[in-house]
Amino acid sequence: MLPPQLTPEERARALESATQARRLRADVKAKVKKGELSVGQVIDRANNEPAIAKMRVLELLESQTGIGKIRAIALMDRLKISHSRRIQGLGVHQRLGLLHSLDPTSMRGKLLVLSGPGGVGKSTVATRLKEKSNFWVSISATTRSPRATERDGVDYYFLSEEEFEARVQKDEFLEYAQFAGARYGTPRDGVEKALRDGKNVLLEIEIEGARQVRAHSKEALLVFLSPPSWDELVARLEARGSDSPERRAQRLELARQEMAAAVEFDHVIVNDEVERVVEALVLLAPNQRTLSGPSY
Ligand code: 5GP
Secondary structure (H helix, E strand, O other): OOOOOOOOOHHHHHHHHHHHHHHHHHHHHHHHHHHHOHHHHHHOOOOOOHHHHOEHHHHHHHHOOOOOOHHHHHHHHHOOOOOOOEEHHHOOOHHHHHHHHHHHEEEHEEEEEEEOOOOOOOHHHHHHHHOOOOOOOOOOOEOOOOOOOOOEEEOEEEOOHHHHHHHHHHOOOEEEEEOOOOEEEEEHHHHHHHOOOOEEEEEEEEHHHHHHHHHHHHOOOOEEOOOOHHHHHHHHHHHHOOOOOHHHHHHHHHHHHHHHHHHHOOOOEEOOOOOHHHHHHHHHHOOOOOOOOOOO
C-alpha cells in the first residue's frame, strides 16, 4: 500500500512536530547530563510523552554522567535490551532492571520510625496506617506479658528474657531497648526484606530505639508523635487500667523525659486526630514504584 499523500501544509506540520520532538529529546538529554533529571524520571515521563518514549535507551544512558558508551552497552546486554531499543519498547523487567542498576536505592521502600512518649497513641496510629495504606508495619518482640486482648505474633512476639537475649546475641534486632521494666526489639529480617521488596515500612517504637535507628540508618525518617497537651498525655496514661500504679508512675516519669526528645526528630506531628496523623505519615513516604508498564 502506498503511503498517504500529504498536502504541503500537512508535510510542513509533520516536519515541524518532528523537529519539536527532536528538540525535546535533546533538551531532556542535556538535563540528564547536568543531573537535573534522572534516568528514572525520564523513563517515567515516557509514559505520557510520546516524543520521549521514542528516545533510544542507549542515548539516554550515555547522557548520564559517568556512564560512557561501553558501560551503557554492557548494562543493556546484561538486561537483554537491544542496542537500538527505544524507551517505549522496554519490557517491565527491563525498566526495573535499568532503574535498579543505576540507583539501587530507587527500588527500596521508605523506612519511617514513629516514636513519642508512651501513651501518646502510637499503636492506634500504626494500626490505622496499616488498614489505610500500603505500609508494612513491623511486629516487635517484647519480654512483657501480653495484655488481655493481645495475641502473640500479631501485636508482639512475646519472648522470655532468655529468648530475647539469645536474639540480641545473634544480632537479630535492628534496634532494641529497655522500657518500663521490659525489653522491646525490632526483628531485623522482616524490615530489610520489606524495604528490599519496595514496601514502605513503619516502626512504632520508643525514643531510645529511634535513636539507635538514626545512628545506624541514613535512610530512616524519624517522626515524633506529640500529645495535644501534657494534661492529655497524663489522662491517657491514667486511663490505662491494665498497668499497676507503680508501672503507671514509671511511665509518667519516662514520658516527661521522652517529650524533651522531640527536637531530635525530623518531623513532629501532633496527635489531635488519628486520621490526620495517618494522612501526614502517608505524605511523608513516596508512592511505591508500580510494576505497570507504559499504556500505549
Ligand atoms: P507497650 O508495652 O505499651 O506496648 O509499649 C511500650 C513502649 O515500647 C511504646 O512506647 C512502644 O512504642 C515501644 N515499643 C514497642 N515495640 C518496640 C520495639 O521494637 N523497640 C523499641 N525500642 N520500642 C518499642
